[in-house]
Amino acid sequence: MTYNFAEKIDEIAQLAGNKLALICVDENRKESHLTYAELTAHSSQLARALQLQGLHMGSRVLVLLPRGILPYTVYLALLRIGATILPGSEMLRSHDIVYRLQHAGVEAVIADEGLLSEAEKALEQQPVKYRFVAGVAHEGWKSLDDIVQGVSHHPLVQPMDDEALAFLSYTSGTTGGPKGVQHVYSWPREHLKVAGTYWFDAKPEDLAWATAGPGWAKWVWSPFVSVLGNGATGFVYTGRFQPETYLQLLNDYGITLLCATPTEYRLMAKVNGLQRFQLKLRSACSAGEPLNREVIDTFQREFSVLVRDGYGQTENSLLVGTLKDMEVRAGSMGKPFPGMRIAIVNEEGQPLPVGEVGHIAVHKSFPALFRGYLNDPERTQAAFRGEWYITGDKGRQDSEGYLWFEGRSDDIIISAGYTIGPFEVEDALVKHPKVAECAVVASPDEERGHIVKAFVVLRNPEDEFLGERLVEELQNHVKQLTAPYKYPRKIEFVRDLPKTTSGKIRRVELRNKEQKNSSWSRT
The missing domain is CATH 3.40.50.12780 (ANL, N-terminal domain)
Structure with a gap:
C-alpha cells in the first residue's frame, strides 16, 4: 500500500480551501493566518x-x-x-x-x-x-x-x-x-484512526490548541497530524508559557479544544480568580505524565470541562486514555483504545492476572508501533518480550479494564512532559573539572511531576563550601552542553555513590531516597 x-491535506483543501488551517499569535498579539x-x-x-x-x-x-x-x-x-x-x-x-x-x-x-x-x-x-x-x-x-x-x-x-x-x-x-x-509513512494514517478519533477528537469546526512545540514527537502527534488531519483550525502561540496568558488566550480566541501538558494544567489551575475567564472549551486532554486529581476537579468546577488523560510514547501512538463520555477513575490512565492489544506482562512477556503489577506492553501487531531503533538492533531487541513491546513503564489493570500507572521500570525521568535520560545529564556534569562522578535521578515535584536531581561527588570535597555558587555553575555548565530543559534543578553534594559489587551506580537507591523524602505526592 x-x-x-x-x-x-490536499483533499481538505479541495473541499474547503478557504477554511483557516492555522492561526498564529505572537506575544504582542500580532496574528498571521x-x-x-x-x-x-x-x-x-x-x-x-x-x-x-x-x-x-x-x-x-x-x-x-x-x-x-x-x-x-x-x-x-x-x-x-x-x-x-x-x-x-x-x-x-x-x-x-x-x-x-x-x-x-x-x-x-x-x-x-x-x-x-x-x-x-x-x-x-x-x-x-x-x-x-x-x-x-x-x-x-x-x-x-x-x-x-x-x-x-x-x-x-x-x-x-x-x-x-x-x-x-x-x-x-x-x-x-x-x-x-x-x-x-503509514504512521499518520494509523495515528488518526486511534488518537484522532477516540481521544484528541478534533472536528472541522474546532479551533484546536495543542501546545507542544516542533521538534517533539508530540508535535507530530497533535498539532500537525491530529489537528490538520481532521480539518480543524490549529491555534499556535509563539510566546513563552505563562499560565495567566494561556488562560487569557483561551478566553479571547474562544478555543474549543485544548491539549496541554500536566505541568501547564497544574499552573493554570493555581491562577487566582479563575472565574474571570469564560472558556468555551468543549474538550481538553493531557499527555506526557499522569495528571493529578486536583487539577481535573478544578477545570471541571471552573470551566465545566473534563481534562482527559492519555498515555503513549515516541515509539508508538496514544495507547491508553480516558475517552469521551468515559467514567473518570481518579489516578487511572484510562482504558486501552478500541482494538488496541495492551497488556500487563511479566519479564518473560506473559500476560499477568488482574491487579498484578508488571510491564505495560503493546502487541507488536499494532500498526503505529515504531519499526525499531535506527542502527541499534540490540536495543530494539531488548524492547520486546516475545510478541510484546515493553514500554518501560510499570502498571496494573483492574477488573473493569482501567490501567493504573505504577512508575518507570528504568531510570528515565519524565519532567513537565519532557523525557530525559540520566546518562545525558551525567555525561555533561562529569565534563566539569570540579566533578569526579555523579548520578542523576527523578525527584518528585508538585508542578512538574518530577525534576532532575543530581548527586555529585566532587574532585575536591572542599569545593562543597562554595554552596549555591557552585550549584549555579554546574547548572549553567549542563545548559551549555545539552538541551537546557535537562539541567538538574536540584544538586546534592555527596562523598560517595551507592554501587553494586561490580561498581555500577545503583540509581534505584537514590531514586527511592528521593521518593521517601519528598513532601509532595500525587493524588
Whole structure:
C-alpha cells in the first residue's frame, strides 16, 4: 500500500480551501493566518524548490524550527518529496545536533535564523550537503524565501510505500546516546484512526490548541497530524508559557479544544480568580505524565470541562486514555483504545492476572508501533518480550479494564512532559573539572511531576563550601552542553555513590531516597 499524509491535506483543501488551517499569535498579539488552500500551495512550492536544490526521496533532513506556521509548511513539503524528517527541538545544543547528524547520516539541515549559532558549531564537526535557513541567507546557507522564487505551487505529492521511513525522532535512553525511533509513512494514517478519533477528537469546526512545540514527537502527534488531519483550525502561540496568558488566550480566541501538558494544567489551575475567564472549551486532554486529581476537579468546577488523560510514547501512538463520555477513575490512565492489544506482562512477556503489577506492553501487531531503533538492533531487541513491546513503564489493570500507572521500570525521568535520560545529564556534569562522578535521578515535584536531581561527588570535597555558587555553575555548565530543559534543578553534594559489587551506580537507591523524602505526592 501507499500513503502520504500530504494527500490528506490536499483533499481538505479541495473541499474547503478557504477554511483557516492555522492561526498564529505572537506575544504582542500580532496574528498571521493560513488557509488550507494556501498550506497546500506553499508546501507544494517549497517541495518543488527543495527538489530543484537536490533533495529527493529518502533524503534525511534535520529540521530546527521554533513554533509558528513555517514548521507545518516545511514538514508537509518534506513529506511531499518522500524525505525522512528528523524533528529537532530549538533547545538542542551543538553536541546534540552532532550526534543526530552522525548517527542518522543527515543530508540536509533546515534551521531558523535564530538557531544558526548552535547548528553551525555542529556542522563544523559534521558537515552536510545542503543547508537552508528560515530568514535571511547566510554564508553557506540558502534562504527558503529565495529558493521558492519563481517555482510552481501546483500540488506535488510523491506516493510513498507504507514502510518507507517518514519520521526519525530521537528519545532519551538510560545508557548511551539518544535512540532514533523509526516511524514510517503509514504512521499518520494509523495515528488518526486511534488518537484522532477516540481521544484528541478534533472536528472541522474546532479551533484546536495543542501546545507542544516542533521538534517533539508530540508535535507530530497533535498539532500537525491530529489537528490538520481532521480539518480543524490549529491555534499556535509563539510566546513563552505563562499560565495567566494561556488562560487569557483561551478566553479571547474562544478555543474549543485544548491539549496541554500536566505541568501547564497544574499552573493554570493555581491562577487566582479563575472565574474571570469564560472558556468555551468543549474538550481538553493531557499527555506526557499522569495528571493529578486536583487539577481535573478544578477545570471541571471552573470551566465545566473534563481534562482527559492519555498515555503513549515516541515509539508508538496514544495507547491508553480516558475517552469521551468515559467514567473518570481518579489516578487511572484510562482504558486501552478500541482494538488496541495492551497488556500487563511479566519479564518473560506473559500476560499477568488482574491487579498484578508488571510491564505495560503493546502487541507488536499494532500498526503505529515504531519499526525499531535506527542502527541499534540490540536495543530494539531488548524492547520486546516475545510478541510484546515493553514500554518501560510499570502498571496494573483492574477488573473493569482501567490501567493504573505504577512508575518507570528504568531510570528515565519524565519532567513537565519532557523525557530525559540520566546518562545525558551525567555525561555533561562529569565534563566539569570540579566533578569526579555523579548520578542523576527523578525527584518528585508538585508542578512538574518530577525534576532532575543530581548527586555529585566532587574532585575536591572542599569545593562543597562554595554552596549555591557552585550549584549555579554546574547548572549553567549542563545548559551549555545539552538541551537546557535537562539541567538538574536540584544538586546534592555527596562523598560517595551507592554501587553494586561490580561498581555500577545503583540509581534505584537514590531514586527511592528521593521518593521517601519528598513532601509532595500525587493524588
